[in-house]
Amino acid sequence: xxxxxxxxxxxxxxxxxxxLTLHIxxxxxxxxxxxxxxxxxxxxxxxxxxISKTSGTARIGEYDxxxxxxxxxxxxxxxxxxxxxxxxxxxxxxxxxxxYGRFYKISKEQRRERIEYxxxxxxxxxxxxxxxxxxxxxxxxxxxxxxxxxxxxxxxxLDEPTANLDxxxxxxxxxxxxxxxxxxxxxxxxxxxxxEAEKLCDRVGIIKTKLLAVDTPxxxxxxxxxxxxxxxxxxxxxxxxxxxxxxxxxxxxxSDNKLVINVTDPELENPDILKAIETAGGRVQLVNEVTxxxxxxxxxxxRGE
Amino acid sequence: xxxENAWNVVSKDFAIFKKKRSIIYSLTILPAAxxxxxxxxxxxxxxxxxxxxxxxxxxxxxxxFWFIILAAIIPVAVASYSIVGEKLEKTLEPLLATPxxxxxxxxxxxxxxxIPSILATYLGAxxxxxxxxxxxxxxxxxxxxxxxxxxxxxxVAAPLACIFGTEFNMLVSIRxxxxxxxxxxxxxxxxxxxxxxxxxxxxxxxxxxxxxxxFSGILLVVAIIIFYINKSLFQREEIITxxx
Ligand SMILES: Nc1ncnc2c1ncn2[C@@H]1O[C@H](COP(=O)(O)OP(=O)(O)OP(=O)(O)O)[C@@H](O)[C@H]1O
Ligand SMILES: [Mg+2]
Numbered sequence: 001x002x003x004x005x006x007x008x009x010x011x012x013x014x015x016x017x018x019x020l021t022l023h024i025x026x027x028x029x030x031x032x033x034x035x036x037x038x039x040x041x042x043x044x045x046x047x048x049x050x051i052s053k054t055s056g057t058a059r060i061g062e063y064d065x066x067x068x069x070x071x072x073x074x075x076x077x078x079x080x081x082x083x084x085x086x087x088x089x090x091x092x093x094x095x096x097x098x099x100y101g102r103f104y105k106i107s108k109e110q111r112r113e114r115i116e117y118x119x120x121x122x123x124x125x126x127x128x129x130x131x132x133x134x135x136x137x138x139x140x141x142x143x144x145x146x147x148x149x150x151x152x153x154x155x156x157x158l159d160e161p162t163a164n165l166d167x168x169x170x171x172x173x174x175x176x177x178x179x180x181x182x183x184x185x186x187x188x189x190x191x192x193x194x195x196e197a198e199k200l201c202d203r204v205g206i207i208k209t210k211l212l213a214v215d216t217p218x219x220x221x222x223x224x225x226x227x228x229x230x231x232x233x234x235x236x237x238x239x240x241x242x243x244x245x246x247x248x249x250x251x252x253x254x255s256d257n258k259l260v261i262n263v264t265d266p267e268l269e270n271p272d273i274l275k276a277i278e279t280a281g282g283r284v285q286l287v288n289e290v291t292x293x294x295x296x297x298x299x300x301x302x303r304g305e
Numbered sequence: 306x307x308x309e310n311a312w313n314v315v316s317k318d319f320a321i322f323k324k325k326r327s328i329i330y331s332l333t334i335l336p337a338a339x340x341x342x343x344x345x346x347x348x349x350x351x352x353x354x355x356x357x358x359x360x361x362x363x364x365x366x367x368x369x370f371w372f373i374i375l376a377a378i379i380p381v382a383v384a385s386y387s388i389v390g391e392k393l394e395k396t397l398e399p400l401l402a403t404p405x406x407x408x409x410x411x412x413x414x415x416x417x418x419x420i421p422s423i424l425a426t427y428l429g430a431x432x433x434x435x436x437x438x439x440x441x442x443x444x445x446x447x448x449x450x451x452x453x454x455x456x457x458x459x460x461v462a463a464p465l466a467c468i469f470g471t472e473f474n475m476l477v478s479i480r481x482x483x484x485x486x487x488x489x490x491x492x493x494x495x496x497x498x499x500x501x502x503x504x505x506x507x508x509x510x511x512x513x514x515x516x517x518x519x520f521s522g523i524l525l526v527v528a529i530i531i532f533y534i535n536k537s538l539f540q541r542e543e544i545i546t547x548x549x
Contacts, residue, residue, distance in 0.1 A: 080402040084395040170547040
């Protein structure tokens with residue numbers, strides 16, 4: 001659905017995005033992570049056709065970015081939530097949405113229906129006639145998301161949708177994004193919140209001018225340190241350790257009364273390990289799984305460790 | 306060019322103007338004040354110089370020329386807001402992600418400044434003509450306005466001056482970020498037009514129908530040139546990367 005090959009953007013001498021190659025399929029929620037100035041906004045602006053690319057190619061569906069004729073088609077397919085919401089503060093919430101709806105030739109009836117649907121869903125319907133200038137940050141953010149959706153686009157670019165929101169408003173927005181995912185929309189999400197990326201995204205990319213890694217959150221965290229099963233026992237003795245070593249040679253560490261075992265498929269391996277421990281006379285108090293977090297992975301990449 | 310899209314921009318701008326009282330005031334106060342003040346000035350001149358209104362008729366036309374100047378400078382109030390306002394509210398980025406084209410934006414912005422400006426000019430001119438008729442009717446024995454000269458001034462020259470003023474202000478507001486700076490530059494328009502007026506008063510050029518039509522032709526050419534300059538200056542990328 002979104003395909004970039006060696007996409008590059010230079011501003012004078014600064015390279016903002018360097019040879020980005022990326023393929024996002026239909027219905028996927030893709031999280032774009034990276035420090036400030038990493039090129040996330042620049043990438044979204046290029047993909048949304050707002051700024052030109054310096055080199056490389058990018059396609060949205062079957063249309064080429066940068067080709068003037070295709071751009072008109074692309075604009076009808078995509079919805080954009082920019083970093084700055086950009087609402088008309090003197091106009092009401094309803095007027096803001098209606099204005100955008102008209103550019104897509106949506107009938108008056110349908111505009112009214114959709115505006116009502118989105119504003120109700122985002123809890124803003126009661127404030128539909130209030131000037132956007134009187135909205136709180138969170139309300140503005142939600143209104144801008146509704147604006148991006150007014151023409152029912154297949155593809156959404158969301159640039160930090162939960163920035164500046166309180167935890168509850170952020171959750172409303174995240175739930176809303178999950179709802180959009182259920183509707184099989186393709187979503188490109190820039191975010192600084194790793195937990196958000198973990199909750200929402202099928203895959204994440206880590207960028208710092210160059211794309212450093214792309215994979216599912218699960219694969220990324222496992223690739224860093226694998227999965228460990230931690231078993232806490234009443235007491236530990238050599239017989240127990242040897243019994244486990246026999247199952248997982250070289251993969252066992254002992255600390256205090258805990259066994260830390262590297263596993264690849266915990267659900268398959270854990271029952272056998274526990275059985276071996278019990279046969280050797282051990283009494284299990286707790287079983288835990290430990291993986292690296294997305295934060296560990298993120299920090300590793302952006303620090304270049 | 307999709308005129309519905311351009312008109313959508315216009316009606317959105319009108320909705321904003323309606324909520325911004327200051328724009329409505331700056332649109333209407335000057336023309337109305339001039340419309341009332343000019344006939345009063347004429348009465349004073351007549352009484353002081355003891356001449357008849359017949360002798361003063363060229364002066365009436367010279368005052369009518371002020372409405373051409375007015376038509377060119379009123380758009381300052383509106384045009385400087387309309388693009389700079391979008392920059393300040395950072396509304397251009399989401400707007401440029403819609404199918405709206407540059408030409409449609411420029412046309413919409415031109416119309417949303419032109420329409421209220423020309424209406425305000427006509428409001429002032431109507432007040433002027435009515436007052437002039439009232440004070441001159443007895444002496445002249447006929448109704449002075451409307452007449453062909455007024456038609457040339459108001460129906461040909463004034464709209465062209467207004468388009469010219471609108472385009473010039475757009476040119477300025479595409480380049481600057483602050484409505485006040487835009488208004489200052491926009492005000493500079495006043496000077497060349499004032500020169501024409503002074504030359505007219507001094508008798509160097511006659512302010513008659515023929516001169517006005519030639520003058521209109523020049524305005525039209527300049528306005529068209531500025532429209533194309535505006536279109537080429539309206540660089541999406543620059544606007545987005547500089548002002549959002
Ligand atoms: N108009 C511009 N002119 C020059 N440099 C620019 C311009 N816009 C962006 N840059 C540079 O490009 C790089 C990437 O910026 P970008 O805004 O894409 O980062 P980002 O990942 O979105 O950052 P953030 O997390 O802060 O939003 C930065 O070094 C920035 O300074
Ligand atoms: Mg950014």
